[in-house]
Amino acid sequence: MIKTFINRPVLSTVISIILVLLGILGLESLPVTQYPDIAPPTVNIRASYTGANAETVQKSVIIPIEEQVNGVEGMDYITSTAGNDGSATINVFFKQGIDPDIAAVNVQNRVARATPLLPAEVTRAGVVAQKQQTSALMFLSFYTTNENLNDVFLQNYLDINIIPGIKRIFGVGDASVFGGKTYAMRIWLDPQKLAAYSLQPSDVVAAINSQSLEAAAGSLGQNAGGSFEYVIKYKGKLSEPSEYENIIIKSKGQGDFLRLKDVATVRMDALSYGGVGESSGKPAISMGIFQTPGSNAQDIIKDIKKYLKEQEPNMPKGIGYTYNYDSNEFLDASISKVVKTLLEAFVLVFLVVFIFLQDFRSTLIPAIAVPVSIIGTFFFLNLFGYSLNLLTLFALVLAIGIVVDDAIVVVEVVHAKLDKGEKDPKKATVDGMHEITGAIISITLVMAAVFVPVTFITGPTGVFYQQFGITLIVAIVISAVNALTLSPALCALFLRPHKDSAHANKNFIQRLFTAFNAAFNAFTKRYGEGFLILLRHKWLSGVILAGAVILILVFNKAMPTGFVPQEDRGMIFANVELPASSSMDRTYQVMKQLSEKARKIPGVADFTFSTGRGLISGTGSNYGLAFIRLAPFKQRNSTQGQSIDEITGKLFGIAATIPDAKAIFFGPASVPGFGNSAGFQFSLLNKTGADISELDKTAKAFIGELMKRPEVQFAQTSFNTQYPQYQMDINVPRASEAGVPISNIFSTMQGYIGGVYTADFSKYGKQYRVMVQALPENRTDVNSLNSIYVRTAKGEMAPISQFVTLKRVYGPQSVTRFNLFSSVDITGAVNPGYSTGDALNALREVAQSNLSTSYGID
Known part of the structure; x- marks a missing residue:
């Protein structure tokens, strides 16, 4: 069969051309990333309980959801965070290989089971479960130099005009703004005015819901046999502040009405006032853009920049943007360095081949065969769903030195036949291939077998290096195909019978070859003499081998360990x-x-x-x-x-x-x-349900011991139980005597202080919330309770301070859980001169010597 390829060089050439064309097509389609995508599939669950503190959110929102979600198919571990702003965040991490779309559906089904167990305010605001995009492409900030444009306008301009277009770009998984200043209809209540009319927040909420609603009134003339049909329209939900101001709260009698504007101030403002941003001294809003798995980072960023450039003429005067982080900059620098190394390796390999073969025609054969192997590999990388990353490129750099061997073996055996006097290059090639075909196949199998174990490593490390191993195996196999098809055909075409050049005039290159041969022969002679010594003293080889193994074990133990270096x-x-x-x-x-x-x-x-x-x-x-x-x-x-x-x-x-x-x-x-972030992160777990203050003390003591280790540059946690708070106590007997339901006290407190999400409205093609809350100046401190009134069974208004007392206490700003255990998240960095592995070993040692069985780390 090999003879067929030698006799028909066109067939061999066509096979190689097909491999190259397929490789080029694969290269065009390959996504470009820094590393293989090894982040575990993650589903994020978000909910909000307006006005609730962190511990209330954990008990009433997070725990019911976690109990249902825990154990979902393919789950690895689960984490959650509850904040004093009423936010609840749960992240469900899955094992490698789990389809993130299927995982998201399974989590959504589990969340649906928990929905009936959640407070009504939470279900009304919505519980969102969606797969999380973990690969950040870029962070950018939009700033304004126009004093008339504030950050509320800036964020909503992005939400309405910029972000929807970015999300439509192919490969963008998510684009989100850091902040909560989306538009909301703010109903700022005046407690004194409401009390004067014997009203409370629930009356305002009821009035809004009864007068701002969507309705379907039907059509006139439908199926009536007439000539015309008329649709009846209703204006629907209110969308302007002036419309809300005129909502009727109650009748005063004699055709006079109490309207919302009489007891509240209505403004179109922000949903949240939780942050202020700047970019180099200018008011700014920051946003992050994330890519979908398997997409091409370089193409996505180019498309995003092109889209933003197209939007610049339409932006209001004074608005600009800047890129805070562009992953393309680092990626381009990294890829270009690897490609440069690839080219350098290519040149060096063929320079070495030329020096040893000392014939341009002979060097040309590996020079043609190796690019075919390298380029053809790209097709299979695309076929397997891999990406062009630092690991696959590194594998190709190594592959150059490996795949060139097959072509060299073919050239050398044909050279040997010609050196022995064979005058016909084709016959020399046929005879030579008859001798080495089996050797080429066995060499290929052995070399491929070396990298097969890498592809069976499990976990993130296995996924990380799987592409590396497969890339090398594919390149080696293609090289063997070339050695059995293209290289023999080229030998038969390019090589010529050897002539006696002993008496020929020698040019500079020939003299250089002569000097090289003399030096190499001298080295070979010395090597042979050394080999004979080892042959006579066989025990010496064993000693050298044993010494090498011992040194490997010693250096392996002393060598710092880590996943990838920080760059x-x-x-x-x-x-x-x-x-x-x-x-x-x-x-x-x-x-x-x-x-x-x-x-x-x-x-x-x-x-x-x-x-x-x-x-x-x-x-x-x-x-x-x-x-x-x-x-x-x-x-x-x-x-x-x-x-x-x-x-x-x-x-x-x-x-x-x-x-x-x-x-x-x-x-x-x-x-x-x-x-x-870079460095290390872990959770300190409270496995026995100890008090939060006890967990705080244990965490601080553990961090103190960890900071004593030389491997750790710093370790810190944001968990702190010393945030000033107020404990709300209700005098139930007094409230019952006055005929004030406990639920009424809570709804009044929430309506004035916490805020109530009461309705929705549509504007600018988007839906926003209507929020009811007391004016900021009416909820500044404990004394504010004196101006808040609640209605008794007799219809009289009594200060809520008669039934409610606030006691100064201290508690955490947020609470976290890991695998259903209360936890403290700790972040640290490694000291220069140490690796991440050293820091993790120090972490385990400190945990073993300082933590009781009631606590653990993960």
């Missing part, structure tokens, strides 16, 4: 925490001060921050986050203190000069989807 991605994240219950204004001033100082550091290009939430701290008025974009890689000079480690050190130094600010700085996660 400079051109971005630094900041998480800032102020003392418990610090106001939003105070947090803003600290973040602004940090921004002004950080932007003066050489190598820092942009500083964008947002208050009201942290990257690893949850939500709260005392938290802030920042995106610190560094100058492009080519512009930064590491010799002048502009490496990411040196800039991070300077940022820590600046933060140390700001009183009360606890700031940490870290780069993006090494592998997308594995945590929010």
Whole structure:
């Protein structure tokens, strides 16, 4: 059969051309990513209980949902967070290989079982379960230089005009704004005026729901045999502040009515006032864009930038945007370096081949065969659903040195036949292939078998390196196909009978070859002499082998371990925490001060921050986050203190000069989807249901011991039970005597202080909420209870302070759970000179020596 390919070189060429064409088509379709997608499929569940504190949210929302969701098919583990802002977040992580779409459907079915167990306010606001996109493509900020445009307008402009278009771009999994300032119809109640008319918030809510509704009145003339048919329209839900102002609350008699504007102020404003953002000193709103698994990151980012460029002429005057983090910058730099290495390896391999074969025609054969193997591999990568990433490219770099061997073996055996006097290259090729065909096949099987075990490694590591192993195996197999088809055909066509060149004139290259041969022969002679020594003293080989094995074991134990190295991605994240219950204004001033100082550091290009939430701290008025974009890689000079480690050190130094600010700085996660940051993250689990204060003490003591280890640069948690709060107690006997239902007391407190989501309205093609709440100045402190009234059974208005007392207590800003156990999330960084594996070993040792059986880590 091999003779057929030698006699028909066109057939061999066509096979190789087909492989190359298929490889080019595969290359065009291959998604480009940094690493294989190894993040576990995740389904995110979100709910909101307006006005509830963290512990109430956990008991009434999270626990019922977790009890139903736990154990869903393919689940690996589950985490949850409840905040004092009423937010509930549950993340369900699945094992590798589980279809995320099927996982999302299964979780939604489990959540549906829990819905009847949830408070009515929660189900009304909605419980959302959807698959979570873990691979962040970019973060960007839209800012304004127009003083007439505030952050509320900015966020809603994005929600209405920009984000929908971004979500429609192929490959975008999600695009979301960091903030809750979507439009809402705000009904600001005046408690004194309501009490004067013997009203309470529930009366206002009832009036809104009865007068702002959608209705289907039908049609006139339908099936009546007439000539015309008329549809009856109703204006539907109210959508303008003036319309809500004129809602009738009750009749005063004699044709006079009490309207909403008489007891409340109506404004079209924000749903939440939980944060303020800036980008390099300008008011800004930040957003994140995430890609779907298997999509091409480079193409998506190009499409996003093209879309935003097209939208620029339509943006209001004064609105601009800046890219805080663009994964393409790091990806392009990484891929280009690997491609450069690939080309360098290609050139070096063939330079070595040329030096040893010392014939241009002979060198040309491997030079043609190797690209066929490399390019053809791209088709199979696309066929298997893989991506073009650093691991597959690294495999191709290694493959060059492996696949060239098959072509060299074919060329050398034909050379040997010609050296022995064979005058016909075709006959020399046929005879040579008859001798080595079996050897080529066996070599291929052996080389492929070396990398087969890599493809059977389980877990994230297995997924990570599976593409590496498969890429090498495919390249090796294609190389064997070339060695049995293309290389013999090229040998028969290109090689010529050898001539006696002993007396021929020698040029420079020939003289160079002569010198090389003499040196190589001398080396071979020395090697032969050394081999004879080992042959006479066989025990010496065993000693050398045993010594090598011992050294391998010693160095393997001493070598630091880690998953992947931390790299400079051109971005630094900041998480800032102020003392418990610090106001939003105070947090803003600290973040602004940090921004002004950080932007003066050489190598820092942009500083964008947002208050009201942290990257690893949850939500709260005392938290802030920042995106610190560094100058492009080519512009930064590491010799002048502009490496990411040196800039991070300077940022820590600046933060140390700001009183009360606890700031940490870290780069993006090494592998997308594995945590929010570089370093390590784990949960301290409370397995026996101990008190929250006891869990807090244990966590602080554990962190203190961990910080003593040299492997750990820092370890911290946002969990803090010292946030000032008020415990609400109700005098039930007194309320019962006055004929005031307990539910009425709660609804009044919620209506005035917590806020009530009472209805919806449509505007700008989107749906927004109607929120009822007391004016901010009427809910500032404990004394505000004196101006809040509740209706008794006699219809009289009594101060709610007669039935309610508030006691000063302390509690957490947010509470978390891991696999249904109460937990504390701890984040840390590794000291320079140590690996992540060293830090994890230190973590286990500290846990073993300091934690009782009531606690654990995961």
